Amino acid sequence: MTDSQTTPRGTLSVQMYTFRDAQQADPTATVARVAGIGFRYVEPFGIGSSRQTPAARMATATTLRRDLGDHGLGLSSVHAAAPYGPQADAILDELDLIGAKLAVVSWPGEVHGFERDALSTLDGTRRFAGAMNEAARNASARGIRLGYHNHWWEWDTLENGQAAYDTLLGLLDPQVFTEVDIYWARTAGQDPAELLQRLGDRTLALHVKDGPATPEADQVPLGGGVVDYRAAILAAPSAKWHVLEMDRSAGDVFADVEQSARRLVEEGLSSWEG
Template sequence: MTDAQDTPRGTLSVQMYTFRNAHPADPSATIAQVAGIGFKYIEPFGIGNRQQVPNARMATAAATRRALDDHGLRVSSVHSAAPYGPETEAILDELELIGANLAFASWSGEVHGFDRDALSTLGSTQRFADAMNEAAQNASRRGIRIGYHNHFWEWNTLENGHSAYETLLNLLDPAVFLEMDTYWVRTAGQNPVELLERFGDRVLALHIKDGPATQEGDQVPLGGGVVDYRAALLAAPSAQWHVLEMDRSAGDVFADVEQSAKRLIEEGLSSWE
């Protein structure tokens, strides 16, 4: 076991996208099952979903908040549309209702007016950074922090000779934080440890998962794949949140997540609180 005195432990959370097959049928029961594993925090997704009108989204957020209160859970962070554009205030209302003070755009399409190609050129990356910076200013008025969550496609090379991800970070205001998905970093052919050591205290949360580090391969409990999760966690002492997630799994995702969580606890890398 790792010496806890030498380990920068973060608090465990779990991205609810992991349970997207169970959650729609019975959200409260899904949250209860997550609480039964031992989690004290979750990371909801779909906040600010533009496929729903604001009133419907607020009703969903209220139901989620009731379920969290019923089962003694809180929100670590959320995946949300950025509070930018015509629905800024509605998105912020939703974040406040669910109890979030840290929200990550889970991909560039969560920012009004942008899609997956947002980081395809230097000019579009600049415009995207400007939008994220404005979103952070909007959120700060309500005491909410904003950040960006990566996938694997942000490492295309731009006209300046640098990756879109590195370029974006240089353009973002320091008030825009990072949730680094170590699995997708590895899938992009990058070294998560090197990136974490470079970006330091801008990283407030990590997505931790394991598997073959391919775009389509099934993910597995920690320790069963090619991602050095331990090295990543040790390289990110500023990451308050260690968020487990499985984008796809051939097994029982509840059992897989429980196995990963217990491994992190037993190794002294993470804590429930």
């Protein structure tokens, strides 16, 4: 048990991508089941998706806001397309509708004109950072703060001899926060705790998950893999939000996430309420 008097506890949330299959089948029932586990906050995904028209997205956002309110759920943050390019205002309208204050770009393809390989060259990284900074300014004008969520490929080395992730953060406005996925950082060969210590108070949220730290493998409840999630959480006192996520699971993903959540609460690392 962690000493709860000396540990700054974060607030639990869950990335709804974890339950994407159930959500596609019955969005309202999925929200109800997540609330039944004990979560008071969630992190939706797909806001501003290019796969839907703006009108369809607003209808989806309206339903989501209703379902969250009906089950007493708030937002920690959202994964969203960056408010940049021709759809910037429509994306911001959607973020406003659901009441988002922290919007996270989950991969480069969520920024208009970019794909996963955006950070594979120094020039691409510079252009991507410029787009993110413009998106951050657009978001700020609506009272929303923009962040970036890592995977593992951001630690490829660029022509300047630095990792793309380090280069990107050096080019981004300091107001662009980090949501550090400790599992993907570990997959990239990083020590998540050391990374978070370097980032300091720029990190506002963590994606907390465990497994063998390989890109395609099933993930497991916390404590069953190679990720030292305790050290990572303790290294990031600025991260108010401890967002659980499982990209893939061989078991019942609802049960797996509940097991991880209760473990964090029992260890005094996280709490259900903010």
